[in-house]
Amino acid sequence: MNKLLTTAAVLSIAVGASTVAASARDQVQVSGSSTVLPYAKIVAETFGETYPNFKTPVVESGGSGAGIKEFCKGVGEDTVDIANSSRPIKESELKSCADAGVKDVQEIRIGYDGIVFATDVKGPDWALAPKDIYTALAAQIVVDGKLVANPNSKWNQVNPALPDWDIAAYIPGEKHGTREVFEEKLMTSGCKTTGAADAIKKLGLDEKAAAAACVKIRKDGKAIDIDGDYPETLARIDANKTGVGVFGLAFYENNADKLKVATVEGVVPSTETISSGKYPVSRPLFFYVKKAHLGVIPGLKEYVDFFLNDQMIGPDSPLVEYGLVAAPDAERKAQRDAFSAGTTMK
């Protein structure tokens, strides 16, 4: 026992000592959005295979907000080089970045992501519009010119063209970047077209409170927040065949044998309709690069260049095949030019 203890103690000291001799980081470290993760993974993997002299970048997953927080911790080898994000960085986040010494941040838009509604594959065809979504899922709607708590319990009460199904919508939870797009593109727009926005304003709320009231989702169990990822939403649809779920376009395309997609304002979501702007519910995807790390971390500049290459995000690239919607040619070129010119965010 004596010897065993001594050996264990010696080993633990050795392990501790090896930290002191920590060598310089030789691979790119990325954090951030789980929506961007699949794309970043494809790029990281291909990058590692194409450049045998660089290690494959490490891509963490933890959400846009958490990723940007890590990104803004400061400059140095123990901080991440890139933050992936499914939404633009906020003023406040940029400020906390600058306070921690991360003054030069380069913003890169990689393309677009579509958000789709889907039901079980055996269900009928669905044609939705923002006002249907609003009338079905909002906490308060306008009935006979008055604002009342949402009385609808079936989809065909919302719109006679929709099936006679109980309302059960699985929507992204509040921590998701997707939720913001859902609120902005569907709830706010539905709020305006149904006239609820005016009714809310009449209550005497200021603009901010009125906007918040517009995107308020009903809490009576008919709209269910999914805090996990899309596989959880798929499992819910599997269990409840009359449920409607919100998915990313790429996830839907990978599971098209189990899901049927709904049209929004008569447009079928696809990479074509999203890049042309016809399909209304889409959002840009970003990543942010720490300029101070370029040239310090081996492979960082090459990784970003590789990511921006048309081989990766062009119209006929592996990312588009996975489900990314490519940005127009001019925009991709502008992103490349801005990165090589070293344009930083103000």
Place this chain on the structure above:
Amino acid sequence: MTDIALNPAAPASARPARRDIGLKRRYAAERRFKLYGITAIAIGLFFLVALMYSVFSNGYTAFWQTEVNLAINLDPKIIDPDNKRATDPNVLLTANYPILARNALAEKLGVPTTNKPAMRELGKLFSEGVRGQLRELVVANPSLIGTTQSVWVLTGADIDSAFKGQIDLTVDQTRRKVSDQQVEWMNKLKGEGAMSQRFNTGLFTYGASSRPETSGLGVALIGSLYMMLIVLCLSLPIGVAASIYLEEYAKKSRLTDIIEVNINNLAAVPSIVFGLLGLAVFINFFHMPRSASLVGGMVLTLMTLPTIIIATRAALRAVPPSIRAAALGVGASKTQMVFHHVLPLAAPGILTGTIIGLAHALGETAPLLLIGMVAFVANAPVTPLDPSTALPVQIYMWANEAERAFVERTSGAIIVLLIFLAVMNITAIILRRRFERRW
């Protein structure tokens, strides 16, 4: 009864009429309680069986992977068109290997290589991983160039799923990831015996990948192993030293009481709290590298320490005081008494506690999230300072993937983790059985 009537003087008759001691009621209560117990166990067993069934029925297919046998002509005209391989080693690294596999497959299926749309479809039958596979083959032995080699190549993940019957082939081909043409080719190759399922060694050797067929648990296994070693090396000596001091040397005082309460509290703290602590102390203050298994191991050490201390103190307390008194009585010093007599007798209990603590640490994901170990790591870590992941982390990440082929891999990884846990727990039981002493 007749006896009593015949012998009224017999002592038996002196016994008063039997009191009602509620025998029936008490027996009924006992039977009821037994029934509750059996129900409780049945409920537990039902969920265990349901869990095992869902994991194993989904996961066993992950241990086999569909491969296709190709006679690949390692054509020097394609690998090295300018014949520069003698002077430029990069030629062999960057050559277009997938085209070789595609041509071999086209020849086998009798499709002309000039048919571009068919070539696109054909290219998806086998995995992009063929690039690395053929590169390794050629770089290790350049003399193979110009020869024809029979190679088992991984099929694409969608073909693999279709081959295993996990994709519904009855729906229209625009709604699924494999086309009718590909299914036809697949069935043809299957009929010829050129496509079959083989044991999936890649599951244990590959790192993370965006392609399901070439993603495996390699990085996660190494990461988990490093973390377990670090946890063992740090928490066993610290935990044992702390408990021996508290149990054998320290005088009972208010201070030791406070320490005891705190240790018991720490054992119940949610593990994410230790992750926050690790981020603040190890990464932000000591500037240790992110995503490294060393930091992960240290965070898990903090988490397991209370468990080990509590188990060790219980084991020390179970050694009868007579042993201590006897040792001191024959003239042993206190340290000799502890190390020669008490500790060896308490060792089985300490080891059991340690192994259970380790098994607990092996299954943790939450504290690793904050120190950057929930990540896509493709390169196998060499030292504990290199980025790596852990088994439960890999399960979590695969569960969130969109591709169908990751479903079976998620369950497959759970099976691997369960086997690990079972081995550790069985070791704990064996140690206890073999060395435990009863007084």
